[in-house]
Amino acid sequence: MMTIQRRASLAAALTATALALAACGSGATDTPASGAPAASGAAAPVTVRVQVFGGGENFGYKNAVAAWNAEHKDVQIKLEVLTDQFEQVYWPQMIQWLQAGKGAGDVVGIDEGGMGLAKAHPEWWADLGEQGLSGRQADYPAWKWQNGVTADGKVFALGTDIGGMSICYNRTLFEKAGLPTERDKVSALWPTWDDFLKVGQRFQAKVKDARFTDGTNTLYNVVLVQEAAKNGNVSYFDTSNALVVDKNPAVKTAFEFAQKMTALGLTAKLRNFTEEWATGTKKNAFATVGCPSWMLGVVSGNAGEQAKGQWDVAAVPGGGGNWGGSWLAVPKQSAHPKEAARVADYLTSAKVQASVFADFGNMPSNTKAQQDPAVTGARNAFFSDAPIGDIFAKSAASLQPVFLGVKHTQVKNAIESVVQGMDDGSVARDKAWQQLVDDAVKAAG
Amino acid sequence: MSLHLEKAPLVVAAPPPPRGGRRWRSVLDIRAMPYVLISPYFVLFAVFGLFPLAFTLWYSLYDYDLAGTTAWAGLGNYAQLLADEDFWNAVGNTVGIFLLATIPQLLLALLLANALNKRLRLRLAIRMSVLLPLVTSVVAVAVVFTQLYARDWGLVNWALSWFGVEPVNWRAERLPSWLAIATMVDWRWTGYNAIIFLAGMQTIPRDLYEAAAIDGASRRRQFWQITLPMLRPTLIFVVLNSTIGGLTLFAEPTTFYNGNVDGGSQGQFQTVAMFIVKQGFREFDYGYAAAAAWLLFLLILLGALVNFLFVRRIGGTG
Numbered sequence: 001m002m003t004i005q006r007r008a009s010l011a012a013a014l015t016a017t018a019l020a021l022a023a024c025g026s027g028a029t030d031t032p033a034s035g036a037p038a039a040s041g042a043a044a045p046v047t048v049r050v051q052v053f054g055g056g057e058n059f060g061y062k063n064a065v066a067a068w069n070a071e072h073k074d075v076q077i078k079l080e081v082l083t084d085q086f087e088q089v090y091w092p093q094m095i096q097w098l099q100a101g102k103g104a105g106d107v108v109g110i111d112e113g114g115m116g117l118a119k120a121h122p123e124w125w126a127d128l129g130e131q132g133l134s135g136r137q138a139d140y141p142a143w144k145w146q147n148g149v150t151a152d153g154k155v156f157a158l159g160t161d162i163g164g165m166s167i168c169y170n171r172t173l174f175e176k177a178g179l180p181t182e183r184d185k186v187s188a189l190w191p192t193w194d195d196f197l198k199v200g201q202r203f204q205a206k207v208k209d210a211r212f213t214d215g216t217n218t219l220y221n222v223v224l225v226q227e228a229a230k231n232g233n234v235s236y237f238d239t240s241n242a243l244v245v246d247k248n249p250a251v252k253t254a255f256e257f258a259q260k261m262t263a264l265g266l267t268a269k270l271r272n273f274t275e276e277w278a279t280g281t282k283k284n285a286f287a288t289v290g291c292p293s294w295m296l297g298v299v300s301g302n303a304g305e306q307a308k309g310q311w312d313v314a315a316v317p318g319g320g321g322n323w324g325g326s327w328l329a330v331p332k333q334s335a336h337p338k339e340a341a342r343v344a345d346y347l348t349s350a351k352v353q354a355s356v357f358a359d360f361g362n363m364p365s366n367t368k369a370q371q372d373p374a375v376t377g378a379r380n381a382f383f384s385d386a387p388i389g390d391i392f393a394k395s396a397a398s399l400q401p402v403f404l405g406v407k408h409t410q411v412k413n414a415i416e417s418v419v420q421g422m423d424d425g426s427v428a429r430d431k432a433w434q435q436l437v438d439d440a441v442k443a444a445g
Numbered sequence: 446m447s448l449h450l451e452k453a454p455l456v457v458a459a460p461p462p463p464r465g466g467r468r469w470r471s472v473l474d475i476r477a478m479p480y481v482l483i484s485p486y487f488v489l490f491a492v493f494g495l496f497p498l499a500f501t502l503w504y505s506l507y508d509y510d511l512a513g514t515t516a517w518a519g520l521g522n523y524a525q526l527l528a529d530e531d532f533w534n535a536v537g538n539t540v541g542i543f544l545l546a547t548i549p550q551l552l553l554a555l556l557l558a559n560a561l562n563k564r565l566r567l568r569l570a571i572r573m574s575v576l577l578p579l580v581t582s583v584v585a586v587a588v589v590f591t592q593l594y595a596r597d598w599g600l601v602n603w604a605l606s607w608f609g610v611e612p613v614n615w616r617a618e619r620l621p622s623w624l625a626i627a628t629m630v631d632w633r634w635t636g637y638n639a640i641i642f643l644a645g646m647q648t649i650p651r652d653l654y655e656a657a658a659i660d661g662a663s664r665r666r667q668f669w670q671i672t673l674p675m676l677r678p679t680l681i682f683v684v685l686n687s688t689i690g691g692l693t694l695f696a697e698p699t700t701f702y703n704g705n706v707d708g709g710s711q712g713q714f715q716t717v718a719m720f721i722v723k724q725g726f727r728e729f730d731y732g733y734a735a736a737a738a739w740l741l742f743l744l745i746l747l748g749a750l751v752n753f754l755f756v757r758r759i760g761g762t763g
Contacts, residue, residue: 088705092727099511269596269614271710274703276595285597410728413707421710424617443728 045073046336048343050328051080051105053090054294055273056301059109059160059326060360064352068343075339084273086111087409097331098124104331106340107347110157111326115147116241116406118157118329125156126330131341133158139350143401144365148327157327158348159365161356162399163292164392165222165321166313168299171384173287177206183386187315193223193257196317200266203287211268214286216258216423217416218272222290224254226321228402236412236440237405245415245440255419255433262423271420278302290316292323293392296361300382313386322399325365363392370396407444414443498742505736511729522736532737534712535720536744538623542698542716543691543748546627551687554635558642559668572643575636586633587700594625594701601625616702622714629697634690638683645679646672677759684756688748692741693718717741 052059058081065077083089091114097103098121110118118124128134133155137145140159148157167190171181179202180186190196200212213219227250228235235251238244245251261267268286270277280286281302289299291313299311328348330340346352353364354372361380364370370393378389405411418436421427427435508518526532561572578586593600594615602612615625649672657667673680695718698708706723708715715723721741725734 083704085703085705088707088727089703092729095511095729096726269617275591276597279595280597283598417707417710424614424710426617426709426711426713 045076046339047076047078048107048336048339049078049080049105050107050109050343050347051082051094052109052326053081053083053086053111055084055278055298057297057360058301060294060297060356060362061347061352063359064347064355068346075342077343080105084275084278086273087113087413091409098333101333104333106334106336107328107330107344109160109326109328112147112324112401113404113409113412115157115327116404116408118327119147119150120406122150122152122154122156124332125150125154126332126334126337126341128155128158128330128341128344131330131338131345133341133345136345136348139348139366139368141365141367141397141399144325147401148329157329158344160326160328160348160353161294161362162325162365162396163225163294163322164363164395164399165226165316165323166291166293166391167316168289168291168295168311168313168383170284170287170310171312172310173207173210173284174203176210177203177287179203181312183312183314183384186312190317193317197260197264197266200261201264204264204266207287210284211286212266213261213268213288213290214277214280215267215270215272216262216419218290218295219261220254220258220416220419221323222292222316222321223257223318224250225323225402226318227251227253229321229400233400234403236408236415236444237403239403241405241407243405243411243440243444245411246437251415252433255436258419259422259429259432263429267423269423271416282307284310290323292321292325293357293361293363293388294324294326296380296383296388300360300380303382308382309384311382312384313380313388313391315391320395320399322402325363357388357392361388361392363396367397405444410443411440414439501735501738504732505739507732509730509732509735511725511731513729518732522733523740525733526736526740531712531715532717532720532740535708535715535717538619538708538712538714539692539694539716539718539744542623542626542630542694542714543688545623546630547687547691549627550631550635551638551683553631554638554642554683557635557639558646559672561639561643562646572640575639577636578633579637581633583633583696584700586629587697590625590629590632590697591701616709617713619713622698622701622709626694626698626701626714629701630691630694634687638687641683642676642679645676649675673759677756680759681753681756684752685749688752689745692745692748695719695722717744 050061050065052061061079065079069076082093091111094104094108094110094114095117136155136158144159144162148159149155167186169186174181174186179199180189189199203212224235228248231248231250232238234244234248236243236245236248238248262269268280270280270285281289281299282304289295291299296313300307303311328344330337330344334340348366350364350366350368350372353362353366353369354374356362357364357369357375358378361383364372364375369375376389376393378387378393379385380388415436418427418432418439422429422432505522506517506519508514508516508521557575561568561575565571594602596602596612596614596616599615601615602610605613613621615621653671653675654667657671662670694716698714698716699706699719699722701714702708706715706719706727708719717737718741721734721737724730724737
């Protein structure tokens with residue numbers, strides 16, 4: 001009796017241990033995949049998870065996804081906007097998922113800054129050529145297409161939007177400062193960046209409870225891409241992936257412009273793509289934002305519906321510029337590469353790109369969409385019916401890409417942290433340049 | 446059972462000698478049983494504690510790039526870390542926030558526990574309510590506090606403005622950011638520690654207080670000379686626990702900066718745990734992160750030891 005009881009308890013204890021271990025085992029395998037759809041039969045619809053980033057309306061896929069889901073009962077898109085921040089949050093997480101072979105969506109958005117690394121890892125991506133998408137080459141300018149092709153010739157990403165450049169301005173605040181509010185007159189105020197600073201001082205002399213611009217970082221980037229175009233289209237790295245932060249005059253010029261803005265007290269000291277920045281947009285804390293086309297949706301999304309008509313779009317000092325723009329890729333780990341490729345194809349199609357531009361402002365990279373009258377004649381209701389087709393589409397064909405190195409995102413974050421630190425007072429202005437160079441070297445190392 | 450044992454010899458004159466296999470099994474039964482019964486803990490510890498420790502140690506000796514190559518580095522990562530001012534900045538922040546958070550927290554918890562130990566109306570409800578902040582998720586706490594400590598339109602800056610204080614940029618300046626994070630930590634953990642103190646206080650025999658009262662000892666004197674010395678084991682536990690928690694602080698300061706592990710534009714409030722995550726999961730330098738994790742482990746051991754020696758002296762004369 002004793003022994004039988006003992007044996008029973010021994011067995012029970014062993015079972016408990018085994019169960020505990022089994023529970024750990026299954027838990028470990030289930031958790032990361034919980035968001036992914038299970039392999040489905042013919043009847044159940046396939047869910048394609050689309051992961052993107054960015055503040056406000058970000059990629060502007062809201063309406064396009066709703067339209068697709070209404071039409072396609074067999075393939076449903078689940079749109080996941082993961083975070084505002086690409087370099088600091090989205091991309092590091094995405095790389096982990098890609099490297100682990102688990103966790104990434106079926107279609108993922110990649111900012112220009114991440115494309116260098118993405119291209120260097122063909123093993124992460126499904127071959128879109130195999131899904132019959134090689135023909136899409138005809139839709140794109142050569143550089144936008146080539147950036148989505150790996151060194152060994154595999155098509156892995158399709159272009160979404162491109163930069164283009166403008167200045168978004170807050171009409172209410174301009175009025176308060178006694179500045180013109182009509183967009184052509186505003187554009188005429190600032191042919192150069194020096195003029196822009198002078199307007200800023202005029203603004204600041206009249207308005208005390210708001211600042212002329214959001215922070216140092218947005219306009220720093222605008223000036224950087226403009227200057228990069230004059231210096232061989234490189235910014236932090238040259239085309240052989242060597243760090244040139246201290247040698248490229250574009251970086252120094254952009255830095256010095258940021259330094260001037262903060263010294264003149266023109267900034268609201270907000271770092272872009274943070275919650276405080278979004279709140280600042282809503283609360284009219286600043287009068288201007290450097291606006292590549294995709295920034296329009298960010299500003300309108302952050303400001304909210306009630307601010308409709310309060311903002312407008314003017315020309316950027318110093319001519320055009322190409323900051324930002326993204327791609328969509330299908331990770332190799334996707335369980336539904338075929339459906340994912342269809343969705344990526346759809347979201348980058350001329351039709352969707354044109355409607356995204358009309359609804360939110362992200363400038364199409366698809367050349368067919370760029371010529372669409374719906375794009376060239378587009379006006380943006382939120383931005384006081386600004387003729388955004390006129391403002392962005394004209395320069396779209398002439399935009400040049402800026403080369404970004406494999407470690408661009410790390411270096412970009414390190415540099416912008418110094419530029420921001422100069423603004424919030426944690427970095428002394430006269431020591432900022434040296435620290436910027438040092439931190440960039442460290443981040444690239 | 447006992448009935449059965451008494452009856453047994455009547456039925457069977459003598460049990461047959463157990464065969465070899467059986468005896469072996471019964472020996473195994475008696476000898477191994479205790480180990481099997483406690484094994485779940487050790488198995489789990491080995492899988493989730495020991496293995497990661499050893500694995501981390503192993504990889505701290507490599508230059509291991511997540512999206513790249515792996516190469517032997519020996520103690521190179523450690524040498525680089527000890528010369529890395531960002532690492533020391535993180536150590537300074539961690540210790541600073543720890544001191545700023547833990548000292549007031551434990552004092553407050555002690556006072557709170559002492560108050561709760563008295564006869565009160567609705568005693569259970571009041572005691573439970575002290576634990577409430579612990580139930581809310583860290584992220585929810587951090588989101589609310591982030592709003593409170595916003596530079597523009599934040600409640601704290603608004604309140605400070607009544608006293609003519611200029612708006613404080615809580616995320617840009619070192620000491621304010623530490624203060625903000627410390628209040629976040631304290632809000633969540635003071636009640637928890639108070640309840641543990643309270644449990645400790647309730648094990649102190651009542652007759653000690655009665656005897657002291659008869660001898661004319663004041664309430665205050667009773668606290669210092671009875672409660673505190675008798676509470677020493679609890680105190681040691683709470684202090685060690687807070688040390689481990691404080692030195693591995695991560696969620697509050699990260700959420701305080703939009704989920705960004707930079708901890709401020711110049712790492713004003715980047716803790717060691719955030720430094721590790723940044724190195725490992727943003728710079729993808731796993732070996733370097735692993736080495737930093739080991740140094741953090743040593744730092745915690747050191748901190749625990751110092752605190753242990755310190756607490757052992759408290760009320761030592763009592």
